[in-house]
Amino acid sequence: DIDCVNVQETALEAHLPNKLGFRSQNDGFMHACGHDGHMAIGLGVAQWIADNQAQLNGKIKLVFQPAEEGVRGAAAIAASGIIDDADYFAASHLSFCADSGTIIANPKKFLCTTKIDIRYQGKPAHAGAAPHLGRNALLAAAHAVTQLHGISRHGDGMTRINVGVLKAGEGRNVIPTTAEVQLEVRGENAEINQYMVDQVLQIAKGIAVSFDLDYETEIMGEAVDLDNDAELVELISELAQKQTGVAEVAPTYSFNGSEDATILGRRVQQHGGKAIYFIVGADRTAGHHQAEFDFDEQQLLTGVNLYTALLQRLNA
Template sequence: MDNQYNEILNKAINYRRDFHRYPETGWLEFRTTSIIAKELSRLGYEILLGKEIIDEKSVMGRPLETVIKENIIRAINERADEEILKKMDCLTGVVGILDTKNPGPTVAFRFDIDALELEEPEDENHKPYKYGFSSRHKGVMHACGHDGHAAMGLVFAEYLSKAKEELKGKVVLIFQPAEEGVRGAKAMVKKGVVDDVDYFFAMHIGFGSTKDIGLVAKSKGFFATKKLDVTFKGKSSHAAAYPHLGKNALLAASNAVINLHAIPPHSEGQTRINVGVLHAGTSRNIIPDKAIMQMEIRGENDNLVEYMKNCAERIIAGSSKMYETEYEIVEAGSAICADGSDELIPLLIEVGRELNLPDIRVDSNMNGSDDATYFIKRVQEKGGKAIYSQILCPITAPHHNNYFDFDEKALLYGVLINLKITKKLLK
């Protein structure tokens, strides 16, 4: 590996490990956004923040104001730039624009930046703990590689700025908040962030674990999905003296959970459902008056998601009626189906070959969801081309597992792939 490659890799590792130490969940990425925005500004990028890039009416699953304020204070204590925080209007994410001032196409790259609600293990077999960069935020960790995506984006931005004189057109770097729970992209698309984009690229680290670094040119098979927050409201009462006066929200929710997981499969394609969270009750001798449930539904196409949603709503309503409770359903996130542009596959394969990657694949099924599909579909609707790729690399555990980690060498190739793509399209 030559000196420049070592330099790129070391810079990316330093950023990645810093982001890993200070993980932030969706719509709370205040420190992360501040650091990215400050660095992009230093590199000469035009910076867009807050309401400039987020349509507030389209924001889904936003935390309570009290939680937002607490996380802003924490970000300040962890070296976030207060002037940048003020410009964010309590909305995370940042867009950096490099305009060469020479006529040419506009190329956009998406990097997601949020973490997950998982407890990172204190185990010497887990590299982040062993080498001292594990999460300092209890119950939150990067377990999907977004720390790596943010790091790749920043180092890519630096080396791209050095090549500005060689290029024509514009480069738009989208550091997206709240990908987990598919909450952030829709609000950015509604604000018009990619309306003028000719080429759009998104990339994810780690899928298809291999012995070395590889590349999937096009990810396909994205599930459409909806994330639903359900609240059952009943009536509390003494569990022994007056059980007949209570309306048991926990029983209503539990009945719903069992039946939700029994929704029949559909002949038109694959579907998924998962109730991931259920909180209810205050004491063993009180009839629970409130139950909160967080769930998701997915389908191979948008019609299947509607089928699942209609079934879920019917089951929730029936369970609530059975136990004489009230209920409320709030859509806390969503993603649509989209198919990347096949015309960009040869470009990705050419780049992979130039980098001598040992494992290059034309396409691969995602079997999951990512709200980058909103960007992909919008760019295509406007006449542009868009694609979602994967960097294959060894991983220590599946994504969304608290022992997840990836081979950091993937960061180098993420930067190099994006640089080569840009130079080929904007030369």
């Protein structure tokens, strides 16, 4: 992946990208998740493959996964069939929940997730002279937000919901006619996630009826859960222990988040292959998706070396 996030990068002089001149050139957007590092690792692996192709067997595919943020990219890549013939699939994230010198070989509890937009369409009216003639989409959306966050948690596993964006209205003296709510739900498995989706859609409909509005919902992205294959977990653990600078190989970790590379991993598994998603630890100056985020770039080499070692072993 390579996409950035909607974060304004810090202007602090101590921030290394400011010191060295590689900060974001676009206001309101920055590489605050390490995806630029993922692309750097991918290019390093590609260079190694080109330099060592005479010693390699079989077919190697490097998959570019666009639009990871919002989990919008992997489903289209999977549907293309490009990885249906893969015997093995490996993906990873840089930093996240691990520091430099640590590899997490088997993250668990990837949450299924669905990203949903709700759009309400009301009717304008003069806010002073005839407010009763309008249909207030902003007020409906505000009610929807409070009800969405009140969805009962599921007793059989983790659930999450977050409304990240609420946009509404046209002017202070006009009854608001449009409103959009952008949200996400997550669940520990597909059934629990679907429970959350069903609750969201029910609330969206109920609000539209009670405020006499037209409405529509749209699924904007999805990801699934993933169980790593034991063969690859053992192999990554073994190879990581041999890497210079790796001090600890953590056997497992509760991820408790979502990642649409899981769609690719599951696709490979469904076609008889094996898959793994692991973490390459890297110290960071701030948490992911924060304005001061930066990571230990020495771990880019750790990532390249681990992938190339995996390729050598699988091509033996």
